[in-house]
Amino acid sequence: MPAITDRDVVRALRPFVRATGPLLDTLRDVDLLGLRDRTVEEGADRTRLERVWDRLARVTVPGTRAWAEADVTARDDFWLDRVGHVVSLIAALPGIGGALADRLPLQSTLGTAGQGLLLSALAGEHGFTSTEDRVRLLAHVLFHRDVDPTPVEADEDRRTEDLTADLKGRSTIKGIGRTLWKLARVLWALEGELDKRPRGRFYHQALGMLPVVGVVGDYFGERSALKRVRSAAYAWFAAESATQ
Template identity: 55%
Template sequence: MAEPISDRQVAAVLRPFVRATGPTLDALRHADPLGLVARAAGGDGDGDVLAKVEPRLRDRVLDGLSRMKVPGTAAWAGMAPAERAEWWVGRVGRVTSLVTAIPGLGGALADRLPLQDTLGAASQGLVLCALAGERGVTEVGDRVRLLAWVLFERDIDPEVASGRTGAVDAAAEDAETERLTEELSASSRRHGRVTLKAFGRTLWRLGRSLLSVTDELEKRPTGRLYHRALGMLPVVGMVGDYLGERSALKRVARRADRWFAEQAAASP
């Protein structure tokens, strides 16, 4: 019989995961492939796609862009934390849930593999770190505690979560963080931005990094019973898994709200 996974082991896996979500979320938060958000925010606009557009039409387009509720715009700056959280769960959640649901094409066979849970947990962890950022929770240890509490039902000691216990291999943790984000770095060097392909591969790497705590992944929030039943069917199982992951993300967000509230109440 395998020994139970300790809080120290969970924290050791989650720390590089959390650190790697930083550049991953930055890529999503600042994604502006046409330079439109930058222009709307007051950039110089040299060579951007609107440079040759008739001035009045250009002004209308830029005014519309500034009103879009996406990271980097004036509208985003004026949104409350709860509104930004809803954006992350809705917009980003659709992408990550779709990637997570792809194994559902195999029906029950795919559900027997850890693939669904690893990708699902990676997606949920990514969104949780985004929500933490909107709440001003920036410390790695605090985010590790958030992920452990929401996904694995563990209340990890702050000292253990932060890695300040003296038993942490800092060099190995740095190397693992770099490995998890190397697709993002390569894409930025090659294309000047992070491509969707690089994001997908990074999500896959994040998921695989959690395989050493596979038993814990079964505790993460999942879809309803009818989602799981539909997910057992070949081909249409992808639909059931997608809807299930979307439902699970909403439950993740609600649990995160409770954690944030408890931490605020406990603060002096």
Template identity: 50%
Template sequence: MAEAISDKQVVAVLRPFVRACGPMLDALRESDPFGLQARDRREQDDLAEVESGLKAKLIHGLTSVKVPGTAAWGRMTGYDRSSWWMNRVGRFTALLTSIPGLGGALADRLPVQDTLGAASQGLLLCAIAGEYGVTDVGTRVQLIAAVLFERDIDADLAAGRHPEHDEAAEAEEAARLTEELTASEKKHGKATIKAAAGTLWRLGRGLLAITGELEKRPRGNFVHRALGMLPVVGAAGDYLGERSGLKEVWKRAHTWLTAHPVQAR
């Protein structure tokens, strides 16, 4: 029988993971692939000079687009913004996570599905935490441990306040996890989809040290899992299962953050 994974082991894995999720989310938030943020800023300046007419209507439509960095985004509540992350980023990560399902049962025997799925869910939790004003690594570690692994981690332990904590090693591991993201931003000035996918895979591999815990994370129902066992169409079952899991993660995160007003201030 495998030795039980301790809270200290979970924290040692989650702290660099959380630190690496920060740059990943910044890249997704600031990439602005359609130029909506820049256009929103330009049109906000023009709006002062326009009182009526078609241009005013177009500008109003533009500023109503709810993406990070726009005026409409700023007017949304933390709950609504976290919902946006679940639907938009969730689709992207769930699709990547479902790709191993192309191999059916063979792929499901490997830890690929759980590692990528847990990385996707952890990334979403960090995004949701940010929209609720939770920025410190320790609280995000507690959130992930509670939502994904049903563990109540001590605040001091999660914050790295213990004798065995190695800050330098933690920072080095976080930098390693985001190497592809950093390289992409230097070369292209932004994070490419390939770099984002590669970083998600690295984040997943970073969780392999606590593989036993990954099996506890929210996932799809029996129908999703049964469909995921089939060749080719297994990808569809896995995708639906991961989407279902992300929705459950979102609900649990809202409940946890609401129940922890001090951490979520």
């Protein structure tokens, strides 16, 4: 297999990053039942239903008033804890097959896609919103490469449009799930690089070698890896801010 070059990495990451923008915007900008602009009030005259809505508005998730008022750390915690649980579970599911599944790139591909999604979300919260910045971030954290993020393909717009087609006019779980799968397939071309991504501890990997229960080890391994992703991202944000 030919060696994967920096341009190959950029060719895969640019449509991935451009597609994660609409996906993350769908998650971040959703207005859950009108809770984002709800004014939370106090008083004994509040009805039970009104108090329920007030409690919901205080939950720090996208679409609530608490989210709109949350600081960057709280939002980062949401992406790591809430979204991280979902992407970790998806990446761990192939672990049911134990060591046999580890011979296939599916888990690494799904895990890398989930880590890339988290990195894009964190970048947005820290003010790194351009495609070029996010491509450099993902290449640095996931593949230990410092790349030139400029476009390398003329059909990039079409590829991005194809990746986000399932999000048009809707924000259903089904649409988001299909988009995640498409994003993972984009990274499949980087199979030789996927094992460079942050991984779980050695004991997570050892448990992941066992059939059936391997999914448990893989899940906790993916959760551990996401914490490393966050730390690496913070180091990159600090380094980039220091040079600006």
